[in-house]
Amino acid sequence: MKSSKPDFLNFQVDHMTILVDNKMYNVAYVVFRCILGAQPEDIIYNVRRSSAPGEPERSVTFATKLGQGANAKQELNNTMVALVQATEPKNKMSHVRSMLDDHQAVVHFQHVALRTPDLLSFHKHALDRGVRFITPILQDEHEDLIQVFSGEWYYPGSKPSGFFFEFVQRELSPALIKMLDERNRQSFFRDRTFLGLYDEKQREYESGKIEPFIDPIAFEKIHELVGNKNNWEITEEDIQRADQFLLESGKRLK
Numbered sequence: 001m002k003s004s005k006p007d008f009l010n011f012q013v014d015h016m017t018i019l020v021d022n023k024m025y026n027v028a029y030v031v032f033r034c035i036l037g038a039q040p041e042d043i044i045y046n047v048r049r050s051s052a053p054g055e056p057e058r059s060v061t062f063a064t065k066l067g068q069g070a071n072a073k074q075e076l077n078n079t080m081v082a083l084v085q086a087t088e089p090k091n092k093m094s095h096v097r098s099m100l101d102d103h104q105a106v107v108h109f110q111h112v113a114l115r116t117p118d119l120l121s122f123h124k125h126a127l128d129r130g131v132r133f134i135t136p137i138l139q140d141e142h143e144d145l146i147q148v149f150s151g152e153w154y155y156p157g158s159k160p161s162g163f164f165f166e167f168v169q170r171e172l173s174p175a176l177i178k179m180l181d182e183r184n185r186q187s188f189f190r191d192r193t194f195l196g197l198y199d200e201k202q203r204e205y206e207s208g209k210i211e212p213f214i215d216p217i218a219f220e221k222i223h224e225l226v227g228n229k230n231n232w233e234i235t236e237e238d239i240q241r242a243d244q245f246l247l248e249s250g251k252r253l254k
């Protein structure tokens with residue numbers, strides 16, 4: 001398995017995102033500034049939003065750089081964290097608020113973004129295995145970045161966890177962008193990165209139907225296969241068998 005691992009599975013952590021409640025939000029900003037060393041120029045973005053016409057704007061999310069490695073291209077070498085708070089009025093449903101309330105917490109680790117050198121190949125690899133995504137591949141109009149967001153990690157009968165993955169690729173070649181535009185104009189669109197995700201999660205939570213990361217049938221089959229073992233007893237044959245269950249679920253979804 002190791003020797004045949006394709007390049008698109010060579011992931012690096014790109015950034016991570018934390019939901020916090022309203023009382024925590026600005027204190028967390030100060031913590032990043034005073035304790036974790038973020039300078040004004042380290043704030044990568046700060047998105048403002050008004051909850052309704054005439055309502056004052058409030059910050060819904062900001063992201064900050066926390067550090068940089070010594071080598072390589074700067075954008076590939078940053079440690080970045082983003083924070084999100086709810087800006088919907090108190091009497092309106094908010095997916096951020098309900099995730100925090102469901103966890104009885106004022107802070108919830110929401111997603112980790114894994115960077116791959118080849119997002120299209122990874123995306124196909126994951127779709128073939130029935131992985132659910134809540135967005136098409138999106139291109140950020142401000143950054144040299146394409147990204148896609150997965151369903152949440154939870155299993156049949158459990159409550160949605162609120163945790164999911166983002167997969168990103170930076171360093172896009174002009175040929176890749178041209179190819180994406182030509183191949184899939186409908187499902188590949190330019191959007192302001194964050195609000196695309198925010199609105200999609202809000203829609204999911206309003207509908208009450210939350211996409212799971214893997215297919216529920218595949219989950220149950222894999223659990224049946226390995227659930228009673230210690231993880232060091234899981235054999236390579238089990239892994240192959242589990243991969244078959246995932247591939248079957250990918251075929252079912254097509």
Ligand SMILES: [Fe+2]
Pocket residue numbers: 015016017082111113166
């Ligand atoms: Fe993200």
